[in-house]
Amino acid sequence: MKSFIKLFALMAAMAVGGTASAANFRTVVIDAGHGGHDNGGQWGRVYEKHLALDTAYRLEGKLKSLGYQTVMTRRSDYFISLPQRVSTGNRYTNNAIFVSIHYNYTWKQDVSGLETFYSTEQSHSLAYCVHNSLIQRTRTVDRKVKYARFYVIRNSTLPAILVEGGFVSNATERNRMKSAWFRETIAQGIADGIQRYRRQY
Template structure:
């Protein structure tokens, strides 16, 4: 069963809840490069994003708040309990080719694209890094959620320059602020 989030004015989404998913966790460390562990970065940015969005008056639901192992299906189940919501999964990327870098946002549905576009624009505007754009992906958390959903790759920790930035708490705060700015730009108040 699909639950549609209403579209308001010229392609904006109407939602009052943001489900924030810190990628990986627990036994799943994600990528480990240049002394950084993806799961820790994801949780840090997710908690920062939660604080920003709550300060803007949105309800925020976290899929995890600690270093816990979570199945991808369980993340989607948590999200699917909420009406009038969007889903934002935070990740960091890696590639064996250490010269690869940049910021990218993935989506699966047309409504997911309506969230991905302003988030990617905000990251491109507010963060240092190559804009890798938005792309359709069939990731399980995007496939199994029944609301507009995106998965953000907030930089390549395999790239020394980006790893150095991502290792900085100041930069992670900027990532959270850029994501929040994009989420708010996608929203029309319900």
């Protein structure tokens, strides 16, 4: 029993220390998914790479207005490899978080909703804060926070999440994505979540 108590105390101390250091960030690395020859999800002339980049720029503006420093893994329509994206973020270890922005796609055209992924324990709280804020802002289908081993979040040394802002393959969501107000709402939801994450500690 004593050993269990000691182990629990040690785990609690590690958790507090980890979340405290994670919350002391000033920089947000914004990763707009895909780019260049990599279109990502696509339906007609609606390309995930364009939606992601536009949302990333909107998020950057909101974060800068809140006093954050921002780093974009790409600023125009060009291809950047997954290792390059991770390398960009990992330069800011202990002083940043990593947010990768995507829009989803599946052959099942009736599937819809937002989901947020994390891969490491240090990223769990960030994922929940951002996802809950996104759902509150968009009032759309909640596909929950999920664990995944996507390259950019699995190999990040920062608290890192990957946001899927709806399905390009779903007609209703695709029409929303084509409207600036929806991409603005996604960006605002992410910014709200980042603020919530920082304040909660």
